[in-house]
Amino acid sequence: MAEALIGLFTMPWPELSGLQRMGLILPLTASVAVIYKTIKCPTVREIPLASLILWATIAIGMYVVGIVLTIIYQLLA
Amino acid sequence: MTKTRTSRRPASSSSIAGLLAWILPGLGHWYLGHRVRAIIIMVVIAVTFWCGVAIGGVKSTVDLNENRLWFLAQICTGSHTIVAAIWSGRLDPVVDVCPACGAKLAHKPRVGDTCAHCDQPITNAASATRLRLAFWPQIDIAIVYTGIAGLLNLLVILDAIARAEIEPLRRQAAGGSAHG
Numbered sequence: 001m002a003e004a005l006i007g008l009f010t011m012p013w014p015e016l017s018g019l020q021r022m023g024l025i026l027p028l029t030a031s032v033a034v035i036y037k038t039i040k041c042p043t044v045r046e047i048p049l050a051s052l053i054l055w056a057t058i059a060i061g062m063y064v065v066g067i068v069l070t071i072i073y074q075l076l077a
Numbered sequence: 078m079t080k081t082r083t084s085r086r087p088a089s090s091s092s093i094a095g096l097l098a099w100i101l102p103g104l105g106h107w108y109l110g111h112r113v114r115a116i117i118i119m120v121v122i123a124v125t126f127w128c129g130v131a132i133g134g135v136k137s138t139v140d141l142n143e144n145r146l147w148f149l150a151q152i153c154t155g156s157h158t159i160v161a162a163i164w165s166g167r168l169d170p171v172v173d174v175c176p177a178c179g180a181k182l183a184h185k186p187r188v189g190d191t192c193a194h195c196d197q198p199i200t201n202a203a204s205a206t207r208l209r210l211a212f213w214p215q216i217d218i219a220i221v222y223t224g225i226a227g228l229l230n231l232l233v234i235l236d237a238i239a240r241a242e243i244e245p246l247r248r249q250a251a252g253g254s255a256h257g
Contacts, residue, residue: 003180003181008131009127009130009131009134009135009164010134010135010136010168010172010209011134011207011209012132012133012134012137012209012210012211012212012215012216012219013131013132013133013211013215015215016214016215016218021214021218024132024218027125027128028125028221028222028225031121031122031124031125031225031226031229032225032229034117034121035117035118035121035122035229035232035233036229036232038114038117038118038121039114039232039233039236044113044114047117
């Protein structure tokens with residue numbers, strides 16, 4: 001059990017597909033949204049909804065930028 | 078004399094709040110009495126940092142010699158990076174494991190040796206060697222995760238310092254207006 005837990009942090013993940021790499025942006029943007037709103041919200045009650053809205057905004061925005069850049073790249077290639 | 082005391086108190090508490098926020102993310106807010114915010118910060122920054130370490134492996138992810146600028150961002154998480162850096166320094170980049178059960182072997186295996194954990198014979202010595210180093214894209218994702226965790230904690234440190242400086246003044250102003 002302990003060895004498996006240590007192995008989790010010592011052995012890197014196997015190769016990731018493009019879709020998996022795109023999915024990994026979601027937890028990271030969630031962290032950014034939660035921390036930012038934890039600092040900014042005047043009351044703790046506002047944090048969950050404000051974080052959710054910010055998370056969706058960042059994630060959608062980044063995917064849109066990614067899609068636009070991919071289209072430009074494909075057109076130029 | 079009184080003026081000096083009141084101006085010193087917030088400054089010292091802001092330094093302590095900032096230092097605590099660096100040592101363990103969220104501890105500065107805990108010290109200032111924002112317990113719920115402190116728990117959220119502690120959990121989110123720890124999960125983000127250690128997720129990054131899990132993606133790239135501690136050996137590649139926290140490496141002062143390879144990623145100096147990113148290490149500056151990572152070190153903002155304080156104890157998390159210190160623990161990871163000490164762990165990374167103690168690890169060998171290559172490890173010998175049993176191909177059958179994955180258990181760590183005490184020495185480099187030869188064909189015909191048996192694993193002490195599962196008693197299975199080792200048929201291919203090359204497959205028993207595993208690298209603890211990550212390559213693209215895992216390494217980049219891992220470094221971004223841990224670096225972002227550090228930069229988020231930098232925001233948290235600044236927020237803890239600002240709260241420690243401003244909140245006593247606000248309370249003082251509210252008390253003054255209530256009395257006045």
